[in-house]
Amino acid sequence: MSDEQVSDQVEEQVQEPSADDVLAGELSELFALQLDRLAQWDLCLIAESDNFIDVLRYLRDKKSFAVLLDITAVDYLSFPGHRDERFAVVYLLKNLETCQRICIKVMVEEDEARLQTVCRLWKNANWLEREVFDQYGIHFQGHPNLKRILNHHQFVGHPLRKDYPVQKRQKLSVNDPMLDQLHQRLEENGYIIIEEAKPGESIQFGEQA
């Protein structure tokens, strides 16, 4: 081994722990979080369904992870070697100052596919949670308007679940009058509804299912 290689190795040993390691250490100490062994390329920690909101709030308020980049879920039904809960809900956060990213994962049981909403922490969580509900059937308790967002409102089932057949077809015909959402918005804006709008004759295409 040449001198150069030896000095390289020494340098590696005295290197300071990365920002990710420091944050992971701090969070596991405070909230007893586990490192996710699957995420070998990013920082990802597994939180429990009863403390993940505290973790997210701590990250947002104390660690300036101000941006909620995305919420998604993973269905581990056919994942090789997976024996824990079926679903994981994944929260991706970003710190705008240091550009550090962190991923918080919460495992969710199939029978009780529900979690607390984070709508009060971030404004975009409203639609992101609606998408997870639509695609995976995970309910978010306390969500103001947990409706389908990508699929048609008459759609039955949750298409991104691994047991939803790809070839399955559904006939969807009636459009969504959306008056309930509009009334809700009006009330949020301080208007009192005296006489509700009546839904127009919804146009029905073909036979009704």
Add this chain to the structure above:
Amino acid sequence: MKVQAPDGQELELMTVNMGPSHPATHGTLRIFTALDGENIVASACEMGYLHRGFEKMVEQGTFNQVLPYTDRLNYCSSIMNNIGFCKAVEKMFDVELPERCITLRVIVAELSRIIDHLVCVGTNLVDLGALTNFWYFFNPREEVYKIWEKLCGARLTNTFTRIGGLYRDAYVGFEDEVSLVLKSIESAIDDVRGLIEHNKIFVERTRDVCVVSKEDAISYGWTGPCLRASGVDHDLRKDEPYYGYETYDFDSVIGTTGDTFDRIMVRIYEMIESISIIRQALERLKPGPVNSTDARVRLPNKDQVYHDMEALINQFKLIYEGVRPPMGQCYDATEAANGELGFFIVSDGGTNPYKIKVRPPCFMQFAAFSDMIEQSQVADAFATLGSINIIAGELDR
């Protein structure tokens, strides 16, 4: 509908659907509004008209078969989606890309950013009644599409990159044609700036219209030009540089108030920065290979396949099965024309992706739309819808 306003006044509101099929929505979006005359007092947005199950479809094919689907996300700048996806998979493989591949990717990505902004600003100005700018912008855009056609055979759905490289090298004369097109883009930008920048009608229609504060933009998870228009200096090319963006000399364009005027102007000035990046990249473009030699992702040379058993097996495995990223989950993002385009990939070690989630930048922008347009007028809503650049292909996936 009869309501009592917060000030106690009794109002008769009219409910109106804007969209889903309306020229000014530039896509299939539905904005259901309650109007008091011209003023929007409440609105609810509906999306999903273009939902085609991208995330379910991609689980059925191999990793390289995902690429044509990514073209159809933000179809105004397809190549940037190709690059975003390839970069995420390459992160899982830890592939080293050759210098020429990286520089070519930078050139085509910045050209895509320019044509995306040309469409966004051009059509937005049409909504405001300024049709001439549309012609000024769409002529150079057409020239870029001619370059795409020569480069990969397709105009809109390019599928130009591959995991670990590119579909093919640039054709002879590519550099000269790009330099020429940059000149016509520059003169188009000058023409449009001359028409709008100090135009009283344009400025009054867009200044202080649908303002989004810094705090709201961050809370809504905005990224890209819209976030920068609200005054947040954040650009992945600067803050988490990839493909050597840190070595290029360019500026971030930051707005001050976060109104519709800023969102349009940030896009116009970003095009000027992109032109400068492309000029620098063209100077660096040196001959060389465009594909990685990594046997896990790229096919071996035909010469080796004919004379070497290992190379033959390698070719067979890659063709019949496809690439196999290691088991795990990975998130990677690039600065696309609209903001941070992220791919969250879960791999079970097989040839098909176990799960891919796209983080479309305009989803967050449309999520804020109801809040933005309430208390403003119908015409302002359309001016604003154009300025946040909602692309239904990316929004609905």
